[in-house]
Amino acid sequence: AQKITQTQPGMFVQEKEAVTLDCTYDTSDPSYGLFWYKQPSSGEMIFLIYQGSYDQQNATEGRYSLNFQKARKSANLVISASQLGDSAMYFCAMRDGGGAQKLVFGQGTRLTINP
Amino acid sequence: KAGVTQTPRYLIKTRGQQVTLSCSPISGHRSVSWYQQTPGQGLQFLFEYFSETQRNKGNFPGRFSGRQFSNSRSEMNVSTLELGDSALYLCASSTGTGLNSGANVLTFGAGSRLTVL
Numbered sequence: 001a002q003k004i005t006q007t008q009p010g011m012f013v014q015e016k017e018a019v020t021l022d023c024t025y026d027t028s029d030p031s032y033g034l035f036w037y038k039q040p041s042s043g044e045m046i047f048l049i050y051q052g053s054y055d056q057q058n059a060t061e062g063r064y065s066l067n068f069q070k071a072r073k074s075a076n077l078v079i080s081a082s083q084l085g086d087s088a089m090y091f092c093a094m095r096d097g098g099g100a101q102k103l104v105f106g107q108g109t110r111l112t113i114n115p
Numbered sequence: 116k117a118g119v120t121q122t123p124r125y126l127i128k129t130r131g132q133q134v135t136l137s138c139s140p141i142s143g144h145r146s147v148s149w150y151q152q153t154p155g156q157g158l159q160f161l162f163e164y165f166s167e168t169q170r171n172k173g174n175f176p177g178r179f180s181g182r183q184f185s186n187s188r189s190e191m192n193v194s195t196l197e198l199g200d201s202a203l204y205l206c207a208s209s210t211g212t213g214l215n216s217g218a219n220v221l222t223f224g225a226g227s228r229l230t231v232l
Contacts, residue, residue, distance in 0.1 A: 035220070043203055045223035091158065101146045101209055101221060102171050105158035 002027045004092050006106035013082050014114050020067070021077040021109050023092030032096045034075040035103065036066065039089040048090075051075060079111075087113045117142065119208050119224035127230045133194040136227045140187050140208030146170075147189040148221065149181060152203040161204075164189055193229075201231045 003026040013019045025034065036048040051059045051066045059066045067076040079086060089110050093103040120139040128134050140147050148163035148171075160173040164183035181191040187208075193200055207221040 037223070042225065043205075043228070044225040045205060045207070047220050047222060050220055093158075101148045101163045101165075101207070102160045102173070103148075103150075103158075103207075103221060104160070105150075107157050 002094055002096060002104045004094055004104055004106035006092055006109050008109045010110045010112070012112045012114060015084060016081055018078060018080045019082050019111065021090050021111065023075045023077065023106060025073050025075060025094050027094065027096060029096040032094055034066070034068070035093040035095070036064070036077045037091045037093060039091060039108070041088070045091070049077065082113050084113050084115060087111060119206055119222055121206050121224035121227050123227060124225065125228050127232060128196050129232050130196055130198060132196050133192060134196060134229060135190055135192045136204055138189045138206030138224060140189070141222055144208035144210055145187055146209045147183055147187060148207050149189070149191050150205045150207065152205060153201070161191065196231045198231050201229060203228050
């Protein structure tokens with residue numbers, strides 16, 4: 001069965017610093033996709049970045065990058081130059097190649113950016 | 116373009132009642148999936164619909180059901196509500212094809228927050 005583990009329940013970071021949010025995964029499917037979503041207090045899940053299991057390069061989207069280490073089954077999110085608006089819950093999720101849109105989520109990391 | 120729209124945003128029900136939640140996907144998206152989010156269990160997959168057919172189902176009792184219409188709009192229904200059904204219900208839409216392509220990203224709505232008293 002697929003599993004996502006986020007070991008950091010909460011993190012506190014100073015504004016403008018870089019932050020790394022950890023995510024490890026477990027799957028026996030060779031084809032899968034990894035996602036990171038941000039959830040502010042309003043509740044909406046905001047897509048940040050995607051990494052496919054066959055992608056050769058680490059994904060980047062603006063200030064977000066994904067440190068994908070396939071052999072270690074880790075997909076850490078790196079936020080550069082953090083901003084106050086980055087304070088939110090962050091979820092790592094995985095979708096397998098089984099043909100349906102089912103995401104398995106981790107428990108999330110609450111990130112707080114201090115001024 | 117318009118995002119995923121969920122209605123109602125907030126609702127309060129009592130035990131034993133039933134509830135219907137609605138989700139309008141992004142135009143052109145044929146896949147709609149539903150998730151339940153609670154503090155104790157986190158985010159859990161309920162079911163996914165693609166072209167009016169249920170394509171996958173999570174591990175929830177039969178009280179939870181859904182459907183999708185020809186315009187891709189989807190509804191989910193919970194019958195005989197229990198206190199434990201209090202949760203944020205999130206709907207997500209996507210093209211539903213070309214899986215594990217970076218273009219096939221799930222876009223979520225703002226959710227429907229259900230409180231069962």
